[in-house]
Amino acid sequence: MNSFEPKIVAFLCNWCSYAGADLAGTSRLKYAPNIRIIKVPCTGRLDPVMLVKAFEVGADGVLVSGCHPNDCHYRTGNFLARRRWMIFKDMLEFVGIEPGRVHFSWVSAAEGGKFVEVVNKVTTEVKTLGPFKGLTS
Numbered sequence: 353m354n355s356f357e358p359k360i361v362a363f364l365c366n367w368c369s370y371a372g373a374d375l376a377g378t379s380r381l382k383y384a385p386n387i388r389i390i391k392v393p394c395t396g397r398l399d400p401v402m403l404v405k406a407f408e409v410g411a412d413g414v415l416v417s418g419c420h421p422n423d424c425h426y427r428t429g430n431f432l433a434r435r436r437w438m439i440f441k442d443m444l445e446f447v448g449i450e451p452g453r454v455h456f457s458w459v460s461a462a463e464g465g466k467f468v469e470v471v472n473k474v475t476t477e478v479k480t481l482g483p484f485k486g487l488t489s
């Protein structure tokens with residue numbers, strides 16, 4: 353049996369995914385207790401360095417979740433985040449982070465159930481990878 357419980361930092365946009373997490377909570381939906389939520393104004397605000405920093409300070413996985421395409425409250429922030437991610441994901445392995453440790457998703461304020469599914473899926477995947485062994489220098 354795998355008793356490893358990963359620490360997963362979840363950067364959630366204030367307007368959609370954070371509200372989706374709140375809905376999951378107020379609906380008393382149960383999900384893996386492995387995430388540590390950091391509320392951000394918009395996923396477009398995230399610098400990839402912040403994701404790497406999360407690993408540096410002990411995370412085993414990272415989840416970034418924001419508004420669905422065309423629903424971003426700052427119009428194009430989530431498109432900017434997606435573009436950054438497309439470039440950044442190719443660099444993950446270079447710094448020693450397996451791609452399966454970083455996940456992106458769109459979760460709206462009305463999708464408490466989807467938030468639960470995403471968290472459980474990410475937790476299962478990171479659990480399979482085992483503890484993060486550190487950045488390659």
Ligand code: FES
Nearest residue numbers: 365394418424425
């Ligand atoms: S405000 Fe939610 S991703 Fe931009």
